[in-house]
Amino acid sequence: MNSQHSSRTRAGVSALAALTLGCAACSPSPSEDPAVTAAIADLETAVAAAKAEVQRLKDIDELENLASVYGHYVDKSRHDDVADLFAPEGVVEILGRGVFIGQDRVREYMRNLSPGNVGPRDGSMFNHMHLQPVIDVAPDGKTAYTRSRLFVMFGIANVNAQWGDGIYENVFVKQDGIWKLDYLHGYQTFYTNYEDGWAKKASAIFAPYDRRTDRNRSRTIPIPRRSYRRFTIATRYRAAPIITPIRRGTTERHSEAPMKATRALLLIAFAELAVTASIAQNAAAQGPAFPTVNPPATLAGTLERIKVHGDSLAGNLSGDSADRDVSVYLPPSYATDSRRRYPVLYLLHGFTDSDDRWFGFSGPHFVNVPGAVDRAVAAGAREIIIVMPNAFTKFQGSMYSSSAATGDWEAFVAKDLVAYVDEHYRTLAKRASRGLAGHSMGGYGTMRIGMKYPDVFSSLYSLSPCCMAANLTPATEQFARAAQVKTDADIAALAPADFGTKAMLASAAAWSANPQNPPLYLDLPIADGKTVPDVVARWAANAPLAMVHQYIPSLRRFDAIAIDAGDKDFGIEGTVRTLDRILNDYDIAHVSEIYDGDHVNRIDERVASKVLPFFSAHLAFK
Secondary structure: OOOOOOOOOOHHHHHHHHHHHHOOOOOOOOOOOOOHHOOOOOHHHHHHHHHHHHHHHHHHHHHHHHHHHHHHHHHOOHHHHHHOOEEEEEEEEEOOOOOEEOOHHHHHHHHHHHHOOOOOOEEEEEEEEEEEEEEEEEOOEEEEEEEEEEEEEEOOOEEEEEEEEEEEEEEEEEEEEEEEEEEEEEEEEEEOOOOOOOOOOOOOOEEEOOHHHHOOOOOOOOOHHHHHHOOOOHHHHOOOOOOOOOOOOOEOOOOHHHHHHHHHHHHHHHHHHHHHHHHOOOOHHHOOOOOOOOOOOOOEEEEEEEEOOOOOOOOOOOOOOEEEEEEEEOEEEEEOOOOOOOOOOEEOOOOOHHHHHOOOOOOOEEEEEEEHHHHHHHHHOOOOEEEEOOOOOOOOOOOOEEEEOOHHHHHHHHHHHHHHHHOOEEEOHHHEEEEEEEEOHHHHHHHHHHOOOOOOOOOEEEEOOEEEEEEEOOOOHHHHHOOOOHHHHHHHHHOOOHHHHHHHHHHHHHHHHHHOOOOOOOOOOOEOOOOOHHHHHHHHOHHHHHHHHHHHHHHHHOOEEEEEEEEOOHHHHHHHHHHHHHHOOOOOOOOEEOOOOOOOOOHHHHHHHHHHHHHHHOOOOO
């Protein structure tokens, strides 16, 4: 699958978002269509809106965490830490106790809550919980207003114990990218002793500190008059409600934020990459939108392009041919040493891509396998045979999955293709001498097929694998265009820049085929504007990060596993880190690397410097 870098990571992306990520470097057909220009402008607007929504949701998460940290520090009598949560001129106003302005006064107020004690004390409790927060971030993202319920449990063992309840209405400011408390306004509704509870007895709120003595009654706690003179700092926030009127869809509880953040991130992935692909296909005058590599003038080895019949693909409902083009690279000594046999690396290309582009038959591309192999061998890598099948289908990519709509691509690669190559070439026809690798959609296929066929392959290398994570909340707007595609003619009529629609259709053909739904024989996760749970579940079941836990015994059998991604490969980089963590959790030996790059700009280099040396070190050559 071919693409360029879009932006960040995020945490948890869907198979669809990762798939669309892999399409931005599709081979462009030049276009000056005004509709494309308009589409780019619309998508750029969508990107900006989605980024703003993601930032708002991140702010909501950070603000609730800040409130929780405040409660924790109060409970543990960490006075200095509490003060550090405030802006330099931050204000505390506790009803009945006074107004405290500035970090030093906040610190003094906190010390008076537990005089002579810093840090947790055996036998004491001052649980200070913020519950049911409502959070409203200002449009400029620089201030925020929150309202939450305070619930207090405090006491000293064998002395006393009380309940407390109240409301916090707070103002926060963002300073140097960090949220700080600017005005903490709390007022208690009651305190009551533990035994009686609030139903029987609720005491009055405390008196201000400057009108009562401390617990030892040895001195009166002073509050300088300047605190009261500066009270306007607090009252400026009373000019408007602390919580602005709640508008449906604009203010929500923190628990709703993660799901909305995920959906917004998916929108960003889709929109930004659509912009990238549109620009790539509309800018022929500026040249290709990704770095290209010219095929070498001469090769040390030999290239062949053959046809391989796949029984596993025969009868697919899409009507794709079961006779697939396959590119083969034979090493230099293959023609001169007729008794020598070789390991084989099976290499899988990405979405909208093909073997002829990777092997240079169609001119410059972002990678040239024969040239990369020759450089690797010259640098010391051992000679192997390289084989790549053409997985370009009616939907522009097979996803290397098993489907009634597109055929059983898992079995084609692991059985039909391997059997043909072992029969027609001088291979070391054994598991220990076979490797499997791929990029983007091919990286996805590497993990998918590898997990299911550990008896066929001994080593795996997945470069920038797409489609790793499940999306349980597909967005309706992402599937609106795909739902309009009803026939083969509709597919053929899709604009070159409309790769997102193609990606959705390819995913549906691979993961949610329906033999009773001609002529495309697929179901989408969204139908009539509503989520179809069964289809969503089928897509999720095809996500390697969901599948991997079922295939741990298979993965333990591999002699070597490697995964990588560029640090600017949005979405994919995050899922590679997640897979790395999962494999570490299961103590499965592997190599994982996040390198300086995007989705395509260093693939040619990494095939030569990483992939070929990896298999040279781990495949059996005898």
